[in-house]
Amino acid sequence: MGAFLFIINDGCYGSERAFNALRLAGSLSAQKHAQVRVFLQSDAVGCARAGQRVPTGHYNLELVLAKVLRKGEVALCGDGMDARGMKDAELVDGVRRAAPGELADWTMQADKVLIF
Numbered sequence: 655m656g657a658f659l660f661i662i663n664d665g666c667y668g669s670e671r672a673f674n675a676l677r678l679a680g681s682l683s684a685q686k687h688a689q690v691r692v693f694l695q696s697d698a699v700g701c702a703r704a705g706q707r708v709p710t711g712h713y714n715l716e717l718v719l720a721k722v723l724r725k726g727e728v729a730l731c732g733d734g735m736d737a738r739g740m741k742d743a744e745l746v747d748g749v750r751r752a753a754p755g756e757l758a759d760w761t762m763q764a765d766k767v768l769i770f
Contacts, residue, residue: 655687659764661757665697666715672701673713675770680721690726691764692719693757699734702749716746723748729756 660679664671676692683690694701706716722728729752730745742751761767 655689656682656685657689657763657765658682658691659760659767660690660692661767661769662692662694662698662701663696664770666700666703666706667708668697671770672698673715673718675768676701676715676718676722678768679726680718683722683724683726688725690722691760692722692726692728693731693752693760694728695731695734695757697734697738699730699738699740702728702730702746703740703744704746719746719749729760731757 658679660675662672662675666672679690679692682688701715702719704716706714708714719728728749730749732751732754735751
């Protein structure tokens with residue numbers, strides 16, 4: 655079994671870094687013996703906002719997150735949420751605000767850490 659931690663910093667739609675990271679996380683989470691955790695911080699916290707509306711044919715990170723959440727975990731930096739005025743009620747179902755120190759714990763438990 656491999657334990658993968660994705661740390662994503664980039665915003666939702668300014669580049670495709672967050673999309674590429676979440677797409678890889680979703681593919682890994684579909685593997686039988688993989689444990690996948692995603693930590694969204696800084697501008698990436700916006701990736702977990704529910705009700706995203708994007709142009710037809712454009713990727714929707716809410717849907718990509720749903721694939722990760724089937725077997726993985728997604729947590730957001732509380733400071734990043736607060737700095738951007740995000741409330742827990744605005745989050746995609748299954749995503750949650752991280753407790754202080756949780757990123758450090760997840761990093762210690764991961765076999766591989768991927769930073770985007």
